[in-house]
Amino acid sequence: MTKSQKKQQLNIKMLPKTPTGISGLDEITDGGLPMGRPTLICGEAGCGKTLMSLEFIVRGATTYNEPGVFMAFEEKAEELAMNVASLGFDLQKLQEQNKVRLDHVHIDRSEIEETGEYDLEGLFIRLGYAIDSIGAKRVVLDTLENLFSGLSNQTILRAELRRLFGFLKDKGVTAIITGERGEGTSLTRQGLEEYVSDCVILLDHRVINQISTRRLRVVKYRGSQHGTNEYPFLIDEDGISVLPVTSLRLEKDVSSERIPSGIPALDEMLGGHGFFKGSSVLVSGTAGTGKTSIAAYFANETCSQKKKCMYFAFEESPNQIIRNMQSINVNLKQYVDNGLLKFHASRPTLYGLEMHLVSIYKLIKQFRPDAVILDPITNLITVGSVSEVKSMLVRLIDFLQEEQITVMFTALSLNTIVSEQTDEGVSSLVDAWLLVRDIEANGERNRGMYIMKSRGMKHSNQVREFIITDKGLDLVDVYLGPEGVLTGSAREAQKLKEKTGVALRDFALSRKDKEIMRKRKMLEAKISNLQAEFESTEEELNKIYIEEDLKQQIIEKNRDEITKMRRGFEPETKIRRKK
Amino acid sequence: MEEEVINYELRLYIAGKTAKSVTALANLKKYCEEHLKGQYTIEVIDLLVKPQLAEGDQIFAIPTLVRKVPEPIRKIIGDLSNEEKVLVGLNIRPR
Numbered sequence: 001m002t003k004s005q006k007k008q009q010l011n012i013k014m015l016p017k018t019p020t021g022i023s024g025l026d027e028i029t030d031g032g033l034p035m036g037r038p039t040l041i042c043g044e045a046g047c048g049k050t051l052m053s054l055e056f057i058v059r060g061a062t063t064y065n066e067p068g069v070f071m072a073f074e075e076k077a078e079e080l081a082m083n084v085a086s087l088g089f090d091l092q093k094l095q096e097q098n099k100v101r102l103d104h105v106h107i108d109r110s111e112i113e114e115t116g117e118y119d120l121e122g123l124f125i126r127l128g129y130a131i132d133s134i135g136a137k138r139v140v141l142d143t144l145e146n147l148f149s150g151l152s153n154q155t156i157l158r159a160e161l162r163r164l165f166g167f168l169k170d171k172g173v174t175a176i177i178t179g180e181r182g183e184g185t186s187l188t189r190q191g192l193e194e195y196v197s198d199c200v201i202l203l204d205h206r207v208i209n210q211i212s213t214r215r216l217r218v219v220k221y222r223g224s225q226h227g228t229n230e231y232p233f234l235i236d237e238d239g240i241s242v243l244p245v246t247s248l249r250l251e252k253d254v255s256s257e258r259i260p261s262g263i264p265a266l267d268e269m270l271g272g273h274g275f276f277k278g279s280s281v282l283v284s285g286t287a288g289t290g291k292t293s294i295a296a297y298f299a300n301e302t303c304s305q306k307k308k309c310m311y312f313a314f315e316e317s318p319n320q321i322i323r324n325m326q327s328i329n330v331n332l333k334q335y336v337d338n339g340l341l342k343f344h345a346s347r348p349t350l351y352g353l354e355m356h357l358v359s360i361y362k363l364i365k366q367f368r369p370d371a372v373i374l375d376p377i378t379n380l381i382t383v384g385s386v387s388e389v390k391s392m393l394v395r396l397i398d399f400l401q402e403e404q405i406t407v408m409f410t411a412l413s414l415n416t417i418v419s420e421q422t423d424e425g426v427s428s429l430v431d432a433w434l435l436v437r438d439i440e441a442n443g444e445r446n447r448g449m450y451i452m453k454s455r456g457m458k459h460s461n462q463v464r465e466f467i468i469t470d471k472g473l474d475l476v477d478v479y480l481g482p483e484g485v486l487t488g489s490a491r492e493a494q495k496l497k498e499k500t501g502v503a504l505r506d507f508a509l510s511r512k513d514k515e516i517m518r519k520r521k522m523l524e525a526k527i528s529n530l531q532a533e534f535e536s537t538e539e540e541l542n543k544i545y546i547e548e549d550l551k552q553q554i555i556e557k558n559r560d561e562i563t564k565m566r567r568g569f570e571p572e573t574k575i576r577r578k579k
Numbered sequence: 580m581e582e583e584v585i586n587y588e589l590r591l592y593i594a595g596k597t598a599k600s601v602t603a604l605a606n607l608k609k610y611c612e613e614h615l616k617g618q619y620t621i622e623v624i625d626l627l628v629k630p631q632l633a634e635g636d637q638i639f640a641i642p643t644l645v646r647k648v649p650e651p652i653r654k655i656i657g658d659l660s661n662e663e664k665v666l667v668g669l670n671i672r673p674r
Contacts, residue, residue, distance in 0.1 A: 122626060122643060
């Protein structure tokens with residue numbers, strides 16, 4: 001007794017806690033349930049009280065090496081063991097190892113007659129014996145309220161219950177007591193909460209729009225801080241998972257690594273490198289604008305770099321997507337086959353948002369992808385209100401950013417809204433937002449794409465025309481002509497028109513060129529004519545000159561001859577002298 | 580009558596010699612002497628000594644009187660101060 005008193009004194013100082021081992025619950029309660037004190041878990045039928053308390057025992061035995069006693073007032077031990085076998089809890093084995101002890105307290109009013117004074121010492125002894133026999137640190141009483149239906153003397157019961165909680169505290173065990181939710185505002189039918197005042201957890205199972213969601217709320221927790229919100233939780237093959245709505249801090253690692261989108265022209269618009277790793281990208285647009293194609297391109301690109309990609313499809317089946325994407329020359333099948341790409345298709349209405357979120361969490365944890373695609377998030381709105389979807393996506397983005405996973409959402413926006421805000425209101429959460437929209441003109445519909453925002457990088461402000469062909473996706477500059485922005489066939493027409501203009505001009509130019517050539521030839525001919533004329537004239541002149549010269553020579557020669565003949569000199573010398 | 584020769588096997592569970600268990604035992608002996616003279620056995624089990632026996636008979640209240648034979652098993656909890664109820668409960672006197 002002194003030992004447990006010492007323990008309690010220690011409790012007052014720092015309130016030690018017993019981790020439950022239930023994923024998420026320990027985060028909410030900041031470490032677990034109050035150690036050595038009873039905790040009340042209450043809720044309506046079928047909201048998971050028994051399972052949660054049993055998981056507390058099993059996790060304690062398997063993970064924390066704290067043996068536990070489960071005292072069941074409702075189900076038999078074998079039934080319990082069978083019920084939780086589907087969750088992978090082997091109660092039989094744990095019992096054999098003396099880590100868990102199940103005790104079924106059977107109370108049947110028809111077998112019992114009450115006469116005179118009694119107390120519940122028998123229960124105490126049983127519990128005490130069970131605790132001592134395995135050295136239990138954890139105890140669950142499920143559901144104490146059955147005592148009230150089995151016994152009629154309420155006065156005794158209430159007094160004994162008070163004694164029971166005192167007994168549990170003295171034993172120094174961390175206890176969970178479950179109770180049915182009462183009418184109106186009371187937490188339990190029999191007012192158990194007045195005995196258990198340290199920690200009260202309320203479970204709730206609500207059906208909204210035909211989809212049920214389980215929620216958990218820590219109503220009170222003395223001497224400790226705790227999350228006060230309602231947290232959705234799930235029961236699946238691994239037990240209970242509670243999801244904190246938002247992580248409390250905004251402290252995430254960021255990467256400046258860039259990853260390409262798969263469309264080179266789009267990367268060009270995003271400053272040449274694509275998205276940031278670990279960022280969130282929203283592709284929104286009206287119906288049939290190619291959102292899924294962009295997503296498939298992104299998946300294809302990611303896989304082609306030997307990175308893993310997870311594709312959550314809420315609209316089409318994987319095979320449908322693979323087939324459809326083949327038409328734009330994207331072969332996703334090869335990546336599915338070699339395990340780089342994983343599809344997970346589910347109808348949004350299959351289960352509630354929380355279940356979706358948890359299944360996404362789990363699959364991501366298992367597959368560890370580098371990129372995740374959710375196509376489209378708009379469909380989730382059918383299973384939750386806008387604020388619910390938003391809070392789910394916030395959590396998802398938080399989670400993915402922590403894991404450094406790039407995520408691409410596609411969202412359908414309605415024509416009536418001018419896409420300033422998507423339905424889910426996630427636009428403020430995402431890092432990059434691509435908008436694909438229809439441009440309707442001249443009796444045809446074309447796609448235009450622009451970047452609404454892209455945090456932390458230079459990005460183009462241009463509207464590009466977004467073309468989908470059998471060869472794939474591409475972005476082309478829209479035509480900015482004198483008649484305004486032109487797309488589609490109008491753009492082509494304008495291009496043709498320009499081409500014609502060029503041809504005509506070319507023709508005109510070449511005609512002029514030819515004329516010039518001809519003129520030049522003519523002039524050149526003239527020039528050569530004149531040249532010839534000049535040469536002949538010159539020749540004429542030269543001829544006269546030579547003739548004259550010759551004449552002169554002959555005359556001189558003749559004269560010398562005559563002189564020689566007259567004087568009888570030697571003609572040679574005279575000629576030489578003269579020269 | 581055949582019913583008269585049925586042997587009653589009764590078990591009284593107590594936890595230490597408390598006032599309630601002493602009263603219950605005294606009452607039980609008194610009724611048995613009166614109504615079942617010579618055809619009953621009473622076994623008193625002190626759970627403080629043998630706590631492991633509590634589970635077998637589904638004992639949670641103290642004192643509890645269990646009629647093991649004749650079948651079906653019947654339980655009476657309390658100090659057995661109401662004779663009428665005890666006799667009805669043990670099926671000694673028809674309801």
